[in-house]
Amino acid sequence: MALALPGMKAWAQPDAWPGKPIKLVVNFPAGGAADQIARAINTPLQEALGQPVVIENRGGAGGNIGGDVVAKSAPDGYTLLLSSGGMVSVNPFIYAKMPFDPAKDLVPVAAAARVLVFLVVRPDFPAQDAKSFLAYVKANPGKLSFGSPGNGSSPHLATEMLKSQAGLVATHAPYRGAAPALTDLLGGQLDFLFDPGVAVPHIQAGKLKLLAVGSPTRSPLFPKVPTLAEAGLPGFDADTVFGLYAPAGTPPEIVARLNREVNKILAQPGPRERILALGGEASPMTPEQFHQRAMSDAQRFGKIIREANIRGD
Structure with missing residues (x-):
């Protein structure tokens, strides 16, 4: 698969671009x-x-x-x-x-x-860190649900990576965007999700608990929060x-x-x-x-x- 690059099928440039909105x-x-x-x-x-x-x-x-x-x-x-x-x-x-x-x-x-993805849960979720989260989900196969902005979205793929590497079973609930998935997590209809950033204010306000970052390196916004690679999933990268x-x-x-x-x-x-x-x-x-x-x-x-x-x- 290859993308078209500048120069392919080039048309003549309009005069004085841009000349309108x-x-x-x-x-x-x-x-x-x-x-x-x-x-x-x-x-x-x-x-x-x-x-x-x-x-x-x-x-x-x-x-x-x-x-x-x-x-x-x-x-x-x-x-x-x-x-x-x-x-x-x-x-x-x-x-x-x-x-x-x-x-x-x-x-x-x-x-x-x-865009990084952040593994988030509600404050009342039993796990306090990524390792205990993985253990809890593994001990409750099929009992937990996770949301995403839709099938094949980066948060969905991040969770499938997580399930594959950690041997987890959980139920996927696809939404039409990250915001409605976040709303249902906050409302108790979901157990966890990988957030592409829209949950950051809720994390900072203590309304959600951030357990891990799905990137090769830690987030500069949350430097104390470990990556999933640090939590025992080597090479995890969902950026x-x-x-x-x-x-x-x-x-x-x-x-x-x-x-x-x-x-x-x-x-x-x-x-x-x-x-x-x-x-x-x-x-x-x-x-x-x-x-x-x-x-x-x-x-x-x-x-x-x-x-x-x-x-x-």
């Missing part, structure tokens, strides 16, 4: 990690480009609905997509048919953030990279301009702090580096998808 499609519901990352870079991107950048949330089907909108838009730089990397590295494995081909119909523009895409054929000059501007924005304290507040990390990359990260993720997540026989909603 730009639509930024977020292919997940409002309130989730993708939406919050989009809003972290939106205002400075408007200032840099001198045109409004209007966010439009088009969630559903693991990001495919919003991705399809952008893939079938004119490649003129006026319709962009902010998505989790999973739309490119995961969805082709879990959907028998997609309305578009992310490898051919979209071009990577700029990475925005490395994903969120970023901007454009329709294939978008002029390479526009892609290069957007990449430069986004990377400059990610160096600014304000956007970096907003992304950190989600528990993520600003991750400036070239389009090629963003592409290569997606390919690496596809290999890593593809293995879990095949093992767990995950299919799209």
